[in-house]
Amino acid sequence: MIPDDALVLHPHKIATEAWLKSIVIAHNFCPFAKQTLTRNSIRFSTIDDSAIDTCLQLLMDECERLDTDETIETTLLIYSAAFAGFDDYLDFLNYAETLLIQQGYEGVYQLASFHPDYCFEGAEPDDPANYTNRSPYPMLHLLRESSIEKALASFPNPQNIPKKNVALARKLGLAKMRELLAACY
Incomplete structure (x- = not known):
């Protein structure tokens, strides 16, 4: 694993940040992402290991980091070599x-999932709606439950966010969504 604070520019972090800016924020798939990015409170952690046990341990390490570092609002765990x-x-x-449940983190942290081949259950693989959860690399988004609750409390009709995202992705169409994701690499 290359630490995100290393002076080396990791291509997986660069692609993920491009995805975050040009798709998630630009198309408002997550109305809370822009403020978090602007505050520089997103941690990008690239994991170059492919062993499941190691990847799970690094997830727990990240939970412990969030436990002690309030300046990190959320973490994107980017799997560069695993889960293709x-x-x-x-x-x-x-x-x-x-594991989050077993380690007592239920209600403390939540996972959101992203993958280059993400496909919602029951959806066709070429449904543009899948692109609301497609990312350059397999990724787990580790979020603080308290932050989610606070953000949703001040947002009108948060239950409509997924429906709006699906409608927008389908309006943009498959070719455009593919083009947007491909531009992140």
Whole structure:
């Protein structure tokens, strides 16, 4: 793993930040992302290991980091060498969610999932709506539950965010969504 505070510019972090700015923020898929990025309170952590046990340990390490560092609002764990297959990623996501519960983090942190081949259950792979959760690399987004609750409390009709995102992605169309994601690399 290359620490995100190293002086080396990691290509996976660069692509992920481009995705965050040009897709997530530019198309308002997450109405809270811009403020968090502007405040510089997103931690980008690239994990170059592919062993599931190591990746799970690094997730727990990140929870502990968030426990002690209030300046980090949220972390994007970017898996540069693991979980290329979407089914493998879903298995890992299940392990990660189970581990959060086992380690007492249920209600403290929440995971959001992103993958280059993300496909919602029951959706066709070429449905543009899948691009609301497609990212340059397999990724877990570790969020503070308290921050989510606070943000949602001041946002009108937060339950409509996913519907709005799906509608926008479908309006933009498959070709445009593919183009936007490809431009991040």
